[in-house]
Amino acid sequence: MIPSAFDYVRADSADAAVAALVEHGEDAKLLAGGHSLLPLMKLRLAAPAVLVDIGRLSDLSYIRDAGDHVAIGALTRHRDLEISDLLAEQAPILRHAAGEVGDPQVRHRGTIGGSVAHGDPASDLPAVLLALRATLVARGPDGERAIPVDDFFTGFLETALEPTELLTEIRVPKVAGAGWSFQKFNRRAQDWAIVGVALVRNGTAGVGLVNMGARPLRAAAVEAALASGASATDAASVAADGTDPSADLNASVEFRRHLAEVLVRRAIEEAG
Amino acid sequence: MQISITVNGTVQRSDVEPRRLLVQHLRDDIGLTGTNIGCDTSSCGACTVLLDGESVKSCTLLAVQADGRSVTTIEGLATGESMHPVQEAFREHHGLQCGYCTPGMVMAAVSLLAEQPDPSEDDVREGLEGNLCRCTGYHNIVKAVLAAASGGANR
Numbered sequence: 001m002i003p004s005a006f007d008y009v010r011a012d013s014a015d016a017a018v019a020a021l022v023e024h025g026e027d028a029k030l031l032a033g034g035h036s037l038l039p040l041m042k043l044r045l046a047a048p049a050v051l052v053d054i055g056r057l058s059d060l061s062y063i064r065d066a067g068d069h070v071a072i073g074a075l076t077r078h079r080d081l082e083i084s085d086l087l088a089e090q091a092p093i094l095r096h097a098a099g100e101v102g103d104p105q106v107r108h109r110g111t112i113g114g115s116v117a118h119g120d121p122a123s124d125l126p127a128v129l130l131a132l133r134a135t136l137v138a139r140g141p142d143g144e145r146a147i148p149v150d151d152f153f154t155g156f157l158e159t160a161l162e163p164t165e166l167l168t169e170i171r172v173p174k175v176a177g178a179g180w181s182f183q184k185f186n187r188r189a190q191d192w193a194i195v196g197v198a199l200v201r202n203g204t205a206g207v208g209l210v211n212m213g214a215r216p217l218r219a220a221a222v223e224a225a226l227a228s229g230a231s232a233t234d235a236a237s238v239a240a241d242g243t244d245p246s247a248d249l250n251a252s253v254e255f256r257r258h259l260a261e262v263l264v265r266r267a268i269e270e271a272g
Numbered sequence: 273m274q275i276s277i278t279v280n281g282t283v284q285r286s287d288v289e290p291r292r293l294l295v296q297h298l299r300d301d302i303g304l305t306g307t308n309i310g311c312d313t314s315s316c317g318a319c320t321v322l323l324d325g326e327s328v329k330s331c332t333l334l335a336v337q338a339d340g341r342s343v344t345t346i347e348g349l350a351t352g353e354s355m356h357p358v359q360e361a362f363r364e365h366h367g368l369q370c371g372y373c374t375p376g377m378v379m380a381a382v383s384l385l386a387e388q389p390d391p392s393e394d395d396v397r398e399g400l401e402g403n404l405c406r407c408t409g410y411h412n413i414v415k416a417v418l419a420a421a422s423g424g425a426n427r
Contacts, residue, residue, distance in 0.1 A: 001312050008273060008290035008336055031337075038332050039314055051290065055337055079326075103402025104384065105317060108326040109333070189401035190315065 003041035010053045014139055014166055017054045021164045022141050024050040030166065031055060032075055032114035035106050036123075060113070060168060063087060069135075072170045074113025078102070081112060091172050093180040093200055097128045100182065103190040113167045116152075119159040119215065122192040124184060126153060126216035129170065130208030131180075131198040137169040144168070153215040178202035179271035183263040184210070187250070194250045195259040197239075199267040201226070207267075212243040212260055219243075222264055236265035275339040279304065280348025288335045295319045295330035297338075298345060306346040306375050310404070317403030320376035320383075321345050327383035329402070346375035349382065358382050358420045367416030369407035377403050381417045391421055 009028075011017035021028055029048035031037060032055055040046040054060070060075040063084045070090050072081070081087060081098035088095055101107055101115070101124050115125045116136065129136075129149045136147045141164055152160050161167060179201040184193045196210030197219075205226040207219040221242060225235035245256035276285045279302060286301055298304045298321070307330060310318030314332040321330045322344040330343075349356035358381050361367070368374045377400065384391065384399035391399060396417045397410070405413060 002293070002296075003291045005289065005291055008334075010336075031334075034334070034337065035314065035332060038334070042312070042332075053337065103317070104380065104387075104399060105320055105327045105329045105402045106314065108323070108328050108383075189398070 001042040003038070004044060004047045006041075006048055007050045008053065009050060011057065014054075014057060014060060014168060017052055017057070017166050018139060018141055018164060020050070020052045021166065024052075026163045028052050028163075030117070032111045032117075033077065033109040034114075035102070035110040036114055036118040036120065054166070061111075065090075066171070069171045069173050072112055072172060074117075074167045074169060075111050076113070078107035078110050078112065078115075079104075082107060090174040090176050091132060093175075093182055093198060094125070094128050094132065094172060096180075097124045097182045097184075097198065100124055100184050106190075112170055116170065117159060117161060117167045119153055119155075119157045121153075121156065121213060121215050121217070122211045123216070124182075124193060124196060124198075124210060127196055127198040127208030127210045128182065129172070130216055130218045131200045131206035132172050132175065133206055134173070135171040136167060137171065138162075138165040139168045140165040146171075150218065156214040158215070175200055175202045181267035181270035183267050183270075185259055185263060195245075195256050195263055197260070197263040197267045199264070199271050201271050207264065209239075209243065209260060212240065212245045212256060214244065214246075217243055219260075219264065226268070232265050232268040235268060236261045239264035273336055273339075275336055277335070277338045277340070278342040280344060286335075290334065290336050292335045293331055294321070294333040294335045294338050294343070297335035298330060298343070301335075304345050304347050308372055308375055310372065310376070315404065316373070316376075317380055317400075318373050318376040320379040320403065322379055322383060325383070325386060327380045327402075344379070346378060349378070356382070357423055358385065358417070361416040361420035361423065362413070365412050365416040365419055367409070367413040369405070369409040373403060373405045373407075377405065377413055381413075381420065384417070385421055389421065389424075391418070393418060396421075 027049035060073040062073040198208040221238035239260040240257035308318040310316035
């Protein structure tokens with residue numbers, strides 16, 4: 001399968017990438033690792049007129065201690081997250097979940113920024129960022145802005161990013177010592193989660209859901225139940241509240257709702 | 273677009289369309305047909321090659337993304353007449369049935385052992401999760417990779 005033809009622009013800086021987006025507008029797409037975009041282009045579900053390749057912007061690949069949070073460059077690959085000592089200490093759920101994305105070949109190419117900017121509700125990392133209450137930093141023609149993760153995912157494959165904005169950094173609060181669990185339910189090792197749950201307990205609880213609606217969702221009812229001291233079973237019983245999962249060849253709506261409850265309960269028990 | 277990729281140690285300069293996939297470039301432009309196309313949807317791993325030493329699926333990479341970088345295919349593993357230790361182990365332990373997944377399986381194993389020189393059986397099974405063998409010949413494949421590891425394939 002061959003993508004339809006496009007013009008290729010290789011950006012040599014973040015500003016050059018933004019300039020290319022401004023020039024080409026909605027006809028352009030950013031190419032990072034390409035592991036969400038290229039499959040869509042090969043299936044001709046996406047046919048951008050211009051690809052702006054940001055894959056060589058190595059200054060956007062880093063994992064840094066930034067005081068109260070860990071700053072992660074948007075072009076940091078899943079592989080780099082998976083082996084990060086800093087994340088092992090300060091946000092182990094992210095390190096673990098990055099190692100559950102796809103398979104080694106995918107993790108050698110795919111980036112955290114690409115995964116998040118793609119806005120796919122079936123992706124693992126958005127749910128983790130919801131659980132961690134991360135902040136996303138975008139750069140556009142008018143400068144930088146910080147977007148709380150709760151405002152970032154706006155619809156199916158849609159985010160708060162403007163067509164002229166480049167996601168540059170993901171800021172993850174430090175949660176050293178917090179309880180956490182990442183539950184990914186699938187039938188084959190490399191598959192997307194049929195349903196997934198990311199949970200962090202650091203005083204308050206943060207719970208993100210994979211594949212339970214058109215966008216990555218926060219399980220607000222579970223968080224509230226845990227805050228009021230509910231048992232794991234009782235808190236898990238409201239896991240599917242406010243969700244809107246769809247049916248596909250892997251699971252019915254009912255099965256997804258059931259899975260959410262079971263996986264949230266397991267996550268609460270594992271996180272302790 | 274003019275690109276230059278070091279393939280198996282030799283610099284290959286070509287003029288390619290931006291939409292040219294790396295796997296097509298390797299097979300059809302350069303003539304290295306050892307890399308197979310299986311599912312063509314980044315699931316099966318038959319097209320696995322090394323990009324700067326790390327396993328990638330060449331069906332999900334544009335040739336222009338490999339510009340200026342180094343690619344190793346199955347043809348580049350052996351040194352003259354001597355097979356790479358992972359190839360040797362696949363032969364010794366019969367880590368194949370029909371052989372279609374084998375080039376990708378071997379390249380994935382080489383990358384895995386570079387990252388984990390002393391893997392457990394579970395590590396090998398997880399490390400090869402991106403490669404499917406439709407003969408389901410996994411048992412001997414895992415055996416071969418473990419044997420290559422204990423033979424010091426990457427130490």
